[in-house]
Amino acid sequence: MTFRESLEGIEIDQLSGAFFEGWPNPPSTPTFLKLLEQSYAVELAIDEETGNVVGFIQAISDGVLSAYIPLLEVLPEYQGKGIGTDLIKRMFNRLGDLYMIDLLCDNELQEFYEKQGMQKASGMVIRHYQNQAGAVNS
Template sequence: MDILICNDFTHANLDEMREVYASVGWKKHNPEVIQQVFGASNVIALVYVNGRIIGFGRAMSDGIFNAAIYDIVVHKDYQGQGIAKKVMEYILNQLKDVSCVHLISTTGNEEFYDKSGFKRLKTGMARYLNSDLRDEYLE
């Protein structure tokens, strides 16, 4: 399997990206939302197999002090092949000079991020408008 990872979102197929999100149960990511969140992100990784997007990740950073990683997602049919690890490595390489990189793991994926070098925060805080997310992630 030939994997290509790039950071050019200019001509990304938003329907393929929606399919990747949907394959893991994230149904609210329509093409307009995908355009907005990736358009606002300054660090992007798109994974192509045979010219088709099968995974991605994104981050926002000031380039010096802080960054936050979001949406490390691989289509369910391609999971377990080390693709998410490659996405993390690609993004972290782009953030190699940033002092602090944050992320919030989805439930059940904490071990993956631990293996990528992330540790739990002592002082991490968040605010969620969605009550289901608030109940799942906040103490």
């Protein structure tokens, strides 16, 4: 497994894995590429044999105080091999100067994130499900 901290040299067909598992209306591959390009930071896991991106983490940030991690995903056949942990560690290293790094997750994943030094918190959200594939004007 190779890790990359940018999209440089990554072609769209390397991103065509079945990400957004369980999403009824997932972003298209071009929209996926765009949200990665427009992120503050990304980390990618690449299978050297196929050249495909098999895991990613994305952060958005003001670069001053705060960062939010909207998405972390490893393709099902690559899960349980430490790739998700490596992606988080690499992202936290990059965001380490900031005051707050936040994310939302299901309860069963809290232990996973606690192992990376995170603590439980409460939060509030809005979800416009009609925009799940991407904002109309994005």
